[in-house]
Amino acid sequence: xxxxxxxxxxxxxxxxxxxxxxxxxxxxxxxxxxxxxxxxxxxxxxxxxxxxxxxxxxxxxxxxxxxxxxxxxxxxxxxxxxxxxxxxxxxxxxxxxxxxxxxxxxxxxxxxxxxxxxxxxxxxxxxxxxxxxxxxxxxxxxxxxxxxxxxxxxxxxxxxxxxxxxxxxxxxxxxxxxxxxxxxxxxxxxxxxxxxxxxxxxxxxxxxxxxxxxxxxxxxxxxxxxxxxxxxxxxxxxxxxxxxxxxxxxxxxxxxxxxxxxxxxxxxxxxxxxxxxxxxxxxxxxxxxxxxxxxxxxxxxxxxxxxxxxxxxxxxxxxxxxxxxxxxx
Amino acid sequence: xxxxxxxxxxxxxxxxxxxxxxxxxxxxxxxxxxxxxxxxxxxxxxxxxxxxxxxxxxxxxxxxxxxxxxxxxxxxxxxxxxxxxxxxxxxxxxxxxxxxxxxxxxxxxxxxxxxxxxxxxxxxxxxxxxxxxxxxxxxxxxxxxxxxxxxxxxxxxxxxxxxxxxxxxxxxxxxxxxxxxxxxxxxxxxxxxxxxxxxxxxxxxxxxxxxxxxxxxxxxxxxxxxxxxxxxxxxxxxxxxxxxxxxxxxxxxxxxxxxxxxxxxxxxxxxxxxxxxxxxxxxx
Numbered sequence: 001x002x003x004x005x006x007x008x009x010x011x012x013x014x015x016x017x018x019x020x021x022x023x024x025x026x027x028x029x030x031x032x033x034x035x036x037x038x039x040x041x042x043x044x045x046x047x048x049x050x051x052x053x054x055x056x057x058x059x060x061x062x063x064x065x066x067x068x069x070x071x072x073x074x075x076x077x078x079x080x081x082x083x084x085x086x087x088x089x090x091x092x093x094x095x096x097x098x099x100x101x102x103x104x105x106x107x108x109x110x111x112x113x114x115x116x117x118x119x120x121x122x123x124x125x126x127x128x129x130x131x132x133x134x135x136x137x138x139x140x141x142x143x144x145x146x147x148x149x150x151x152x153x154x155x156x157x158x159x160x161x162x163x164x165x166x167x168x169x170x171x172x173x174x175x176x177x178x179x180x181x182x183x184x185x186x187x188x189x190x191x192x193x194x195x196x197x198x199x200x201x202x203x204x205x206x207x208x209x210x211x212x213x214x215x216x217x218x219x220x221x222x223x224x225x226x227x228x229x230x231x232x233x234x235x236x237x238x239x240x241x242x243x244x245x246x247x248x249x250x251x252x253x254x255x256x257x258x259x260x261x262x263x264x265x266x267x268x269x270x271x272x273x274x275x276x277x278x279x280x281x282x283x284x285x286x287x288x289x290x291x292x293x294x295x296x297x298x299x300x301x302x303x304x305x306x307x308x309x310x311x312x313x314x315x316x317x318x319x320x321x322x323x324x325x326x327x328x329x
Numbered sequence: 330x331x332x333x334x335x336x337x338x339x340x341x342x343x344x345x346x347x348x349x350x351x352x353x354x355x356x357x358x359x360x361x362x363x364x365x366x367x368x369x370x371x372x373x374x375x376x377x378x379x380x381x382x383x384x385x386x387x388x389x390x391x392x393x394x395x396x397x398x399x400x401x402x403x404x405x406x407x408x409x410x411x412x413x414x415x416x417x418x419x420x421x422x423x424x425x426x427x428x429x430x431x432x433x434x435x436x437x438x439x440x441x442x443x444x445x446x447x448x449x450x451x452x453x454x455x456x457x458x459x460x461x462x463x464x465x466x467x468x469x470x471x472x473x474x475x476x477x478x479x480x481x482x483x484x485x486x487x488x489x490x491x492x493x494x495x496x497x498x499x500x501x502x503x504x505x506x507x508x509x510x511x512x513x514x515x516x517x518x519x520x521x522x523x524x525x526x527x528x529x530x531x532x533x534x535x536x537x538x539x540x541x542x543x544x545x546x547x548x549x550x551x552x553x554x555x556x557x558x559x560x561x562x563x564x565x566x567x568x569x570x571x572x573x574x575x576x577x578x579x580x581x582x583x584x585x586x587x588x589x590x591x592x593x594x595x596x597x598x599x600x601x602x603x604x605x606x607x608x609x610x611x612x613x
Contacts, residue, residue: 038612075432077613095434096332103432107425111343113350125339126433128332168429178432 026089027052028176028207034073034083036066036231043069044080045231051176054205056198058218060317061228067211068106070228071180074209075103088175099127102169106180106211108162112154116145116164119153120171127172136171143167144193158185166197176207183214195221219313227320235320243316247309248289250276253302262295277309333439340443341450348413348451357409361459364405365466368398372470385565391473392562395463399485399561402459403554406489407516408509410452414496415508417444418608423505428613438605445497445601452489457482473563481560484585487593488553492516494600495548501607519544523551549593556585 029051036044044066051057059067072078074085076092090097110119120139124131140149143163148156153164162185169177183191191214198221201208212218218225219239226236235242248266251274252259263269266288267279280288289306296303348354375390418441421427431437460482467473475481492512499508526541545552 072613077428077431079610079612095436097434098432099434101432103429105425105428105432107428109425110429111347111426113347122339122343123429123433126336126430126435128335128434165429 025053026086028055028088029057029074029209030086031070031074032084034070034085035081036069036073036078037081042231044073047083047228047231047233049226049233049236051207051209053175053207054202055224056202056208056210056222058222058225059209059211059228060215060218060225060313061234062321064230065228066231067228068180069231071178071209071211075101075178099129100173100175102172102174102177104162104165104169104177104179104182106184108165110153110161110164110168112152114153115150116140116153116167117149119164120167123168124172129172131171131173139167139171140164142170142197144190159187159190162186163190166194170197170201174206176209177201178209180211181213182210183212183217191217215312215314215317225313227317229321229324234324239313243313246280248278248280248292249305249307249309250278250303251305252276252296253304255301256299259296259299259301262292262299266292274304280308332434333436336435336439337443337446340440341447344417344444344447345451347417348447351413353409353413357405357455360405361402361455361462364398364401365459365462368394368463369466369470371398372467376471387471388473388563388565391467391471392475395467395473395475395561396558398463399460399481399557400554402456402463403485403488403557406452406456406459406485407492407550408513409455410448410489410493411496411512411516412509413451414448414493415500415512416505417448417500418497419500419503419505419508422611422613431613437609441497441605441608442601445494448493448497449486449490452493453486456486456489460485475561476564477560481557484553484557484560487590488550488557491549491553491593491597494597494604498600498604498607501604501611515548516550519548519551520554523555545589546592549589549596552585552589553593556589559584 027050029049031050032048034044034047036042047066047070049057059070061067069078073080073083074087074092075098076095085092087097088100092098110116111122114122117136117140120136124136137146137149140146143166145160145163145167148160153161156164162182166179166182169179183194186194195217198208198210202221202223210218210222222239224236224238225242227234227242240246250263253274255263255274255276260269260271263276263278267281270277278292289308293303293306371394372391375387375394418427421430431440460478464475464478467475495515496508496512499511502508503511522544523541526538526544529535529537529540541551545555
């Protein structure tokens with residue numbers, strides 16, 4: 001096995017055990033060199049990435065990029081031809097590595113002859129966690145199914161089944177949640193609910209691996225993004241890293257030379273009439289913009305508009321994918 | 330309780346719940362009631378006619394008709410479980426229902442054994458209830474009670490188990506419906522092979538007789554069925570008239586050997602292990 005951030009229990013002295021306990025927890029997901037072929041088609045080709053504890057990582061890429069295959073390999077549903085996976089510090093070959101993992105599949109379907117309450121009870125039992133009935137009901141309520149707890153799943157719409165799937169992924173007190181297209185069947189309200197849910201998970205230090213076509217969704221909630229293309233990692237990094245420099249667009253009146261100097265002090269400045277664009281450093285101090293505005297006002301500048309601008313993730317994604325296509329030619 | 334045991338029991342309970350709540354149970358119950366009602370009418374007619382028969386002849390007739398009806402019952406059990414076993418595994422893989430279950434901290438083989446156990450419990454429960462009802466009907470109409478009812482029903486349950494194990498194996502390689510059809514087809518084929526072999530014995534044609542022997546080894550349903558028949562029929566009547574009834578498909582002359590029962594157990598274990606290997610290797 002390749003060296004991964006894993007802890008080996010057993011056979012440790014008291015000192016070693018204490019030092020081990022003091023180590024930062026292993027990442028929620030660590031995978032390296034994943035490879036999978038289906039016949040002559042290579043679906044996954046040397047994929048490696050990590051998801052830290054409490055981190056939301058988005059998996060992006062065009063159709064057929066291998067996103068769902070990667071997720072299924074992580075969860076032991078598909079056997080990789082090569083590569084290693086550690087979930088919450090345990091090798092994924094060991095089913096116990098999934099004890100604290102919640103999963104909403106892309107193809108979600110739940111036992112139609114059961115009620116949502118029974119589906120959750122089943123999953124809690126399989127996970128080997130004791131979750132009291134009130135907590136299970138609360139979980140159904142979070143996804144908006146509280147009043148349907150006693151109906152058969154067979155009568156549910158696609159959207160309601162997906163909501164149930166979210167509850168299933170969340171019910172067994174997971175430390176890692178893997179969501180494959182969690183909003184594919186949801187209306188805009190449902191999508192907003194999922195966004196809130198993701199943010200709530202982050203605040204509870206639950207790691208999330210999110211595969212979504214909705215780039216806006218990913219951009220709003222994810223800490224980091226892994227972009228897959230043709231089974232390979234085309235780009236990966238935090239949003240600021242991927243999107244590069246941010247900029248600030250201002251519309252100002254009565255700009256003196258001193259004010260212009262103040263603007264230029266923040267970063268490279270371009271001017272077009274009364275429109276000014278200042279490039280902000282990648283990791284700008286949160287006080288940079290308010291300080292700048294306060295100083296400008298103090299210098300007698302009339303501030304009409306201040307808007308942060310940045311390349312959208314969508315533009316960046318398309319750029320990366322197109323660059324990849326051209327590289328192939 | 331270990332994780333594996335918990336998974337097995339949870340899945341077994343889930344499978345029983347599925348069987349109880351799906352339409353297949355209602356269909357099965359309806360078929361059984363029809364068969365029981367028909368047999369009740371039939372036996373009451375026999376009772377009316379048996380005045381002209383000796384008591385030995387009457388017992389032989391009752392044995393034969395009971396076996397005939399029990400064959401119908403075993404066919405219903407076979408159809409029901411084979412069509413339940415297929416969809417329960419293959420259908421869940423196809424629809425995606427298996428994904429969220431198998432992403433839990435469970436071993437696939439524990440999930441498989443759990444399903445199998447649930448199906449066995451369901452099949453055996455059906456055989457026990459329907460078989461007992463049939464015995465009571467026979468007793469009420471013609472006053473006949475089979476000599477070894479428990480052993481006979483246990484063998485019928487074993488026959489159902491054999492068939493549903495085969496259904497599970499097939500379900501890991503072909504579509505749910507096809508697995509049901511193929512296993513019921515094989516069940517019918519071995520029964521016919523058994524009949525052919527019986528004819529072969531009467532005609533003293535060894536190669537014909539061997540057909541049944543071989544098919545009884547390959548798929549033990551027919552062998553178990555013959556053993557079950559033997560427990561249902563009256564031994565004294567058989568001793569009296571048996572030689573004349575050689576080769577008749579609804580009478581069995583010899584009881585099952587322990588070796589054959591052991592082979593059946595090995596067969597079931599082998600098929601289950603094969604299913605487990607096929608299921609473990611499968612990408613979902």
